Amino acid sequence: MMNREIPFLDMRRSPGDIINCWIVYLMPFDSDERSDYDKIHAFQQACIDNNIFGMGWDLTKEPLHFGTPIQEGAEIYKERYGPNRSMEYALNQYKSIRKGDYVLMRLKNGHYYVGRTTGSAIYLQQDQEPFANLSWGCQVERWEEYTSEEDIPSELRGRFSQRRHSTIQRMDKYRPRLLTMKLYEDRQAEPQLKVPHLRFTRENFVRCLDYRQLEDLVALYIWERHGDNGYMLLPSSGKTNQQKYEFRFINARYPGQKPISCQVKNQEEISIEHYNEESDYEKIYLFSGKWSDEVAAAKQSECASNVTVIRPSNLYDTLCHNSIFNSRFYRVADDDEISIEDIALGLRRLGYTDAGHKLRKRASRQYVWDSGKREFLDFVVSDGLFYSEEFGALVRSWGDYSPEEIETIQADLAKCIGMKEHRDEMEQ
Structure with missing residues (x-):
């Protein structure tokens, strides 16, 4: 069982002095x-x-x-x-x-x-x-x-x-701060900070894509489901200039077939009632980055038979097997990627305690994890020291922690990954 090295990203100059x-x-x-x-x-x-x-x-x-x-x-x-x-x-x-x-x-x-x-x-x-x-x-x-x-x-x-x-x-959030640092440091002969790629997750992928990339992803999602039936997106005539639609898929095999269209919003609501009366389309797909799987399922119950609400988890699956969205900043997760749930399980087996929201100061073998709402594990209250699933790294945003403390947590996180890999090997 080989332990992976966990990168350590220090976002402060000195104790109490963060890098802005x-x-x-x-x-x-x-x-x-x-x-x-x-x-x-x-x-x-x-x-x-x-x-x-x-x-x-x-x-x-x-x-x-x-x-x-x-x-x-x-x-x-x-x-x-x-x-x-x-x-x-x-x-x-x-x-x-x-x-x-x-x-x-x-x-x-x-x-x-x-x-x-x-x-x-x-x-x-x-x-x-x-x-x-x-x-x-x-x-x-x-x-x-x-x-x-x-x-x-x-x-x-x-x-x-x-x-x-x-x-x-x-910039307040740690993600844009690390990405800005990466922009600069990647150009330096001796970078002060080596920021890894930011990993797409089910929770963050909509925020990682701009509106054009999100539209492209939805187009891939539609093509995967209808391409074999003759539907294709024409680069010019397929792009609509209507407020209600992004683009149209035309059936090249059966010209008399109705087109397929969609509406995509990154962080805005979509009024389903505006599409329920549209009978000129074979299918109308709707996606809003504000809707969770549960909300999308509830919205689907309000839809006409030719209107489909795309669930974020299904769109994420399309993202995961299309590497065209990879860049020097973002990457699609590997099939064997270690999840935050696996890390949390490993920490518990190493004697760490899930402190919930009761963590108030640095304590031995304690961490905070709000499952389903966050992509990182806190070891110190208010995100002073945390493991980021998105970057696969231990991040210090404020506070003073000894090299020994940092090294211990890094080693324990690596052990968690090794445990998961060992379990996978045993199950095969």
Whole structure:
């Protein structure tokens, strides 16, 4: 029985000091100037060339000078421009940036840039460009450029597709933070953090796919069920321009057969009654990422005979045998993948206690697991130290734990995987 090595991902610089990731919109211009592509592009490219980013609301001929630390000059700046809710929010966010944080931007040319900061924010204003349009900002070690959206994790692309956004936003969830770190570290000769692929699970796969990928997955699901009967998706004429439908499958073998269509929503509801009266389609498939298997089954009882609600578990099965969704960030689970249930069972056999929601501090051989709602096991309250099924790694997001404690849990997690593999061998 061979134990697998469990990666350890440390998301903090030091005890009590977590590494933050930021989304920055590098657009310190008035609204009437933001349509000037050449002007915006020239400014943003100059920021990239100088390895900097920052916010606007510039101060001129005031006590602040280039290089003033934000902790020293923030109150002077606030008095000059306050009260201004948007400015104060941006200022407070910039005050929170520390050395070693990661920053992700999408610029006017559609390219993405990710960098790691060299220190806290300082006052950047100078006469020459691009500093003339900036007040507070930071320097990065280097910018790593990604020219194609396909090279960016789908859930990060989704953050930039929002219509309304702040000058700067801190990423709260651990998944986008680790994916941002991976964007940067994978380009380094000596990465500080080696982030594994994020594994698709039954619980997370909808969140991992953007709307286009989700539509493609539903198309594969339909083709698997109707392709042998002559149905095919034509790339141009099959794509509908109707609000109620995504695309149509046409029967090439029997031209008189009615088409098949669908509606796909990532995180929105679908009104079934809008489809029950549609008799021009052989089948209408509906999928909403907000519906669990149980909700989908209940919705099916409301449907007409030609309307089918796709259950998430069935769509996930289609995903698992179509590796086209694999990328440098995401991967379809192997058939023999160890589940979170197997890990939990192994921990209990090693003497760990399922503490439920009673875990309040680090304790020997205790963990928290809320089955069915989470994809990770907590060893410390509030996700200080946890095993992530999605990354197959032990993750520390805050707190101080000795190397011996980390190594012990890593070894026990590896033993759990070895136990499952041994049981599988015995059953064969």
